[in-house]
Amino acid sequence: MNGQKxxxxxxxxxxxxxxxxxxxxxxxxxxxIRYPEGEYxxxxxxxxxxxxxxxxxxxxxxxxxxxxxxxxxxxxARADGYExxxxxxxxxxxxxxxxxxxxxxxxxxSMETFVLDTRNISFGSGVFALLxxxxxxxxxxxxxxxxxxxxxLEDSKVFFCVDTLExxxxxxxxxxxxxxVGTALKLKPIISCNEAGVYYIAGKALGRxxxxxxxxxxxxxxxxxxxxxxxxxxxxxxxxxxxxLQPRLLEKTLCKELLAEGQISPALVVHTGPGLxxxxxxxxxxxx
Numbered sequence: 001m002n003g004q005k006x007x008x009x010x011x012x013x014x015x016x017x018x019x020x021x022x023x024x025x026x027x028x029x030x031x032x033i034r035y036p037e038g039e040y041x042x043x044x045x046x047x048x049x050x051x052x053x054x055x056x057x058x059x060x061x062x063x064x065x066x067x068x069x070x071x072x073x074x075x076x077a078r079a080d081g082y083e084x085x086x087x088x089x090x091x092x093x094x095x096x097x098x099x100x101x102x103x104x105x106x107x108x109x110s111m112e113t114f115v116l117d118t119r120n121i122s123f124g125s126g127v128f129a130l131l132x133x134x135x136x137x138x139x140x141x142x143x144x145x146x147x148x149x150x151x152x153l154e155d156s157k158v159f160f161c162v163d164t165l166e167x168x169x170x171x172x173x174x175x176x177x178x179x180x181v182g183t184a185l186k187l188k189p190i191i192s193c194n195e196a197g198v199y200y201i202a203g204k205a206l207g208r209x210x211x212x213x214x215x216x217x218x219x220x221x222x223x224x225x226x227x228x229x230x231x232x233x234x235x236x237x238x239x240x241x242x243x244x245l246q247p248r249l250l251e252k253t254l255c256k257e258l259l260a261e262g263q264i265s266p267a268l269v270v271h272t273g274p275g276l277x278x279x280x281x282x283x284x285x286x287x288x
Contacts, residue, residue: 001025002136006145007082009073011065011097012042012265013090014118014126015234020260024133027073029087031097031267032063042267051269052237059170062267064097070104074111084112084142086149088129091119091197114146119197122268123232123260123280124158130259134286155283157222159192159202159215160234163275168199190215212245212277219279220252228285229253232260236269236276245277253281 002024009027010016016026030041033051035058040046042062051060077085087105089098098117105113118125128149135145162168188211192202203218205211223229231253235242246258264276282288 001081003139004136004142005081005083006132006136006142007077007080007085008129008132008136009077009085009087010126010129011087011089011095011101013095013097013121013267014088014129015122015260015262015264015268016126016129017260017262020130020133024129024137026129026133027077029065029070029073029097029101031065031095031265033267033270034061034063040266042265046266048237048263048266048269051266052274055273059167060270062270064095064100067100067104070101071108074105074108074113078111082111085114086132086145087113087115088125088132089115089117090121090125091193092117093119093193093197094121094199112142114142116149117197118156119153119195120156120158120193122158122160122234122264122278124156124193127156127232127259127280127282128152131282131286152284152288154195155226155288156280157192157283158278158280159190159218159222160272160276160278161188161190161208161211161215162236162272163208164273165189167271167273190218192218212241215277215279216245216248216252219249219281222281222283223253223255226284226288228288229255230259230282230285231255232280232282233258234260234262234264234276234278234280236264236272236278237274238277239263241277249279259286 092098190203205214
């Protein structure tokens, strides 16, 4: 436990690697995945591969953690000796998780809480948990922690390509991305989150290869806008492509290593389908 007794909680859509969660005793609020036979807790009793195996015939629904789950997680943190809880959530423009957590925390009187709407997705959100852990380890106090997290929101950005927009369309997550873009002439959009935390087209290119090149260039340009930037590389059932992309990403962004890498969570898989490659950039890095 850290000296400030601040517990960090993340929703499962933040894609914080298990090693990072264990190192800083981060707690996870699992999103829900619903099939006809029942409901599953994201990353608890269902894996990404199990979701992929049921595509394309079965596309489940997702939902946010219920109030009881959130309340119980806070109770456990308090029982473990924590006095404050920082909760990191994916964008309120893409999920109702932030609002649900905020409402529960408003009513929770047993410890101080702060809920951050990252207006982002995947490790673009999860990086704020890592930032918070980094600052807490350095002795930053509770009030400054909240201020600094909000100040750094614009320094995190994700760029991702999907093999098809069909899963985003069926899940109602297209936002400002027009479905027709992905069907005409094999035009592939590079998707990101805008200031409101809603998906939009950051760029587009003809075909998979050129779209990955375009994504790399967009990520590199954002990283170059502040010294010391760091990057993460996530994939959705595309580990081989991610492995091939990694050295190019590090070279273009002048980074020595990745902040995080790996498979996205099952709940995010539902809305993106197989074949996702994504880059998260923290402009200025952990020390920025």
